[in-house]
Amino acid sequence: MTNNPIQHITSCRLPTEYGVFQMHGFVDTRTNQEHTALVMGDISGNAPVLSRVHSECLTGDALFSQKCDCGPQLQAAMQAVQAEGRGVIVYLRQEGRGIGLINKIRAYRLQDEGMDTVEANLALGLPVDARDFTIAKHIYDHLGVSSIKLLTNNPEKIQTLRDCGINIAERMPLKVGLNPENEGYLNTKADKLNHLLKD
Numbered sequence: 346m347t348n349n350p351i352q353h354i355t356s357c358r359l360p361t362e363y364g365v366f367q368m369h370g371f372v373d374t375r376t377n378q379e380h381t382a383l384v385m386g387d388i389s390g391n392a393p394v395l396s397r398v399h400s401e402c403l404t405g406d407a408l409f410s411q412k413c414d415c416g417p418q419l420q421a422a423m424q425a426v427q428a429e430g431r432g433v434i435v436y437l438r439q440e441g442r443g444i445g446l447i448n449k450i451r452a453y454r455l456q457d458e459g460m461d462t463v464e465a466n467l468a469l470g471l472p473v474d475a476r477d478f479t480i481a482k483h484i485y486d487h488l489g490v491s492s493i494k495l496l497t498n499n500p501e502k503i504q505t506l507r508d509c510g511i512n513i514a515e516r517m518p519l520k521v522g523l524n525p526e527n528e529g530y531l532n533t534k535a536d537k538l539n540h541l542l543k544d
């Protein structure tokens with residue numbers, strides 16, 4: 346018996362441009378939402394594991410969008426894990442900071458008209474950030490990971506992950522992918538969402 350609402354279903358070998366990972370498939374039994382984690386090397390033991398908790402961004406991760414920095418961040422994180430020889434990319438299917446793809450497109454449309462990323466979510470009557478990072482804790486529990494070195498610029502993500510019991514031994518910055526199209530977005534993340542992009 347377990348009270349972990351995230352069920353580990355299966356895993357497979359996933360060769361990538363950044364080395365060979367073991368890809369694990371999970372299902373949130375409360376919502377039927379699917380999530381995944383990419384694991385490289387031996388992650389057992391107490392030494393902190395290099396890790397990224399990445400939130401789905403179809404536009405940035407798969408469609409080469411320049412409106413954000415997600416794609417380059419994902420690639421840099423996978424590269425960092427490859428360089429380290431061990432690590433975990435937790436990939437949470439929480440598109441659009443949890444509001445879903447269609448709502449993200451609605452938010453982008455409002456951004457086309459001049460709103461920033463925060464204003465657009467609020468104008469739609471949606472939370473600025475609707476993600477549930479406790480899912481990551483359950484995934485780490487399945488993988489037997491108790492301590493991580495986290496690749497992120499988001500202090501709220503660090504706090505939320507710590508609050509749900511993840512030991513973050515170190516925070517490692519992930520500042521990549523700046524371009525003229527996402528400059529305003531990154532400034533808003535720094536100014537309104539306190540992302541550590543200007544230190």
Ligand SMILES: Nc1nc2c(ncn2[C@@H]2O[C@H](COP(=O)(O)OP(=O)(O)OP(=O)(O)O)[C@@H](O)[C@H]2O)c(=O)[nH]1
Binds near residue numbers: 498
């Ligand atoms: N609603 C909404 N979501 C966005 C927008 N741009 C990117 N996203 C989503 O934001 C999530 C990534 O969040 P970010 O704030 O870029 O980064 P983070 O994961 O919180 O922090 P880092 O660990 O530093 O990358 C992904 O789910 C993207 O789909 C936007 O303008 N509106």
Ligand SMILES: [Zn+2]
Binds near residue numbers: 413
């Ligand atoms: Zn993105």
